[in-house]
Amino acid sequence: MARPALKEITPVVYKDHAVKVLHHMETAPHAECFPLHWHDRVELLLITQGSMEIQLGDELQVAAQGSLAIINVGQPHRGIAGDQGVQYQVLMFEPGTFQNSTPASQRFIAPILQNQTVFCHVTQNEEVLQTVRQILQLHEDPYTNPLQIMGLTYYLLGLFSRHCLGTARVTAQEDAQFKPVLEYMNAHFTEKISTKTLSHTFGYDEAYFCRRFKRTTGITVMKYIQILRLEYAQQLLKKKDRNISDIAVLCGFSDIYYFTRCFSKHFGIAPTEFRKAHRG
Numbered sequence: 001m002a003r004p005a006l007k008e009i010t011p012v013v014y015k016d017h018a019v020k021v022l023h024h025m026e027t028a029p030h031a032e033c034f035p036l037h038w039h040d041r042v043e044l045l046l047i048t049q050g051s052m053e054i055q056l057g058d059e060l061q062v063a064a065q066g067s068l069a070i071i072n073v074g075q076p077h078r079g080i081a082g083d084q085g086v087q088y089q090v091l092m093f094e095p096g097t098f099q100n101s102t103p104a105s106q107r108f109i110a111p112i113l114q115n116q117t118v119f120c121h122v123t124q125n126e127e128v129l130q131t132v133r134q135i136l137q138l139h140e141d142p143y144t145n146p147l148q149i150m151g152l153t154y155y156l157l158g159l160f161s162r163h164c165l166g167t168a169r170v171t172a173q174e175d176a177q178f179k180p181v182l183e184y185m186n187a188h189f190t191e192k193i194s195t196k197t198l199s200h201t202f203g204y205d206e207a208y209f210c211r212r213f214k215r216t217t218g219i220t221v222m223k224y225i226q227i228l229r230l231e232y233a234q235q236l237l238k239k240k241d242r243n244i245s246d247i248a249v250l251c252g253f254s255d256i257y258y259f260t261r262c263f264s265k266h267f268g269i270a271p272t273e274f275r276k277a278h279r280g
Contacts (some may be wrong), residue, residue: 006037016146018097018221019153022090027052030033032268033079033086036227042112043071044091054121057084060101061121061160068129070164072118075126076219080268089136109160119164131156178216189228195221229253230266237275244271 014021027033033052045052051064055078056071062082063069071077073095079086095112099105111117123129135152138144181202185193199209199220213221229251236247245256253259264270269277 005159008037012041012092015074017139018146018147018150019091019093019135019139021082021136021244023140025090026079026087027085027195029081029085030268031081031082031170033081036076036078038074038076040073041092041094042073044132045069045071045079046129046136048087048089050084050086052086053077053080053082053149055080059121063122066129067122067124069122070160072164073112074115091132091135093119098150098154098157111205113208117161118166119160123164125159125163128156128159130185131159175250178212181213182217185225186228190232190250193225207268226262227266230263233259233263233271234267234274236270238278244275
């Protein structure tokens with residue numbers, strides 16, 4: 001079985017802190033900050049200079065200098081630097097680390113893990129920004145007690161619940177029920193596949209299947225398949241000596257010109273140039 005598409009599988013090492021920080025991240029104008037992926041943690045991007053276009057499912061959000069982008073649990077996302085490039089800092093944590101038996105935890109943190117509570121994509125709330133900056137500053141201090149950062153993270157989640165609530169996504173139970181569909185697609189994406197065949201295979205009405213798939217993943221069925229194929233093509237272009245037409249066919253594209261357009265739009269570079277860049 002193929003690995004779950006787009007899911008980041010490299011574990012994050014938190015060491016003594018319950019929060020991981022990446023300082024001084026920088027990306028040149030219009031370059032990709034990170035490819036489309038998702039994970040089971042909350043990720044915060046503090047934009048310190050420039051701007052970033054963030055694809056969240058089918059939505060495109062712009063995080064400008066001085067704003068905070070919030071990536072929810074299980075939310076597919078991709079970042080592209082703006083016209084002036086972007087400098088940013090990353091703060092990430094697992095909500096489950098902060099869950100305990102208290103009523104407050106059950107009321108406010110458990111729904112985050114279940115995708116019943118989600119937060120807005122971008123905020124400029126000053127109290128939220130000040131708290132994030134304080135966590136970042138403490139994280140750089142070797143004498144900081146990890147409990148200080150944990151306490152501020154609880155405080156930050158409280159601020160999110162007050163100022164940054166968004167629209168709830170699909171529940172974890174519905175995600176689990178739809179998992180076999182995703183696993184099947186992950187294993188068969190190079191084959192001839194359509195919403196009609198998928199819905200028939202799993203016993204769904206086609207229109208309902210398409211609506212539920214987008215609610216579960218944040219993107220459409222065919223967009224999901226296309227991304228799988230393009231990510232696989234990227235791997236083959238790095239490793240194989242086959243010509244690009246053969247690689248397109250291996251990845252499920254019957255039209256080399258359509259493949260080239262899709263690849264260029266998704267990665268910001270043509271397949272031929274991508275191969276040169278990664279073999280130079």
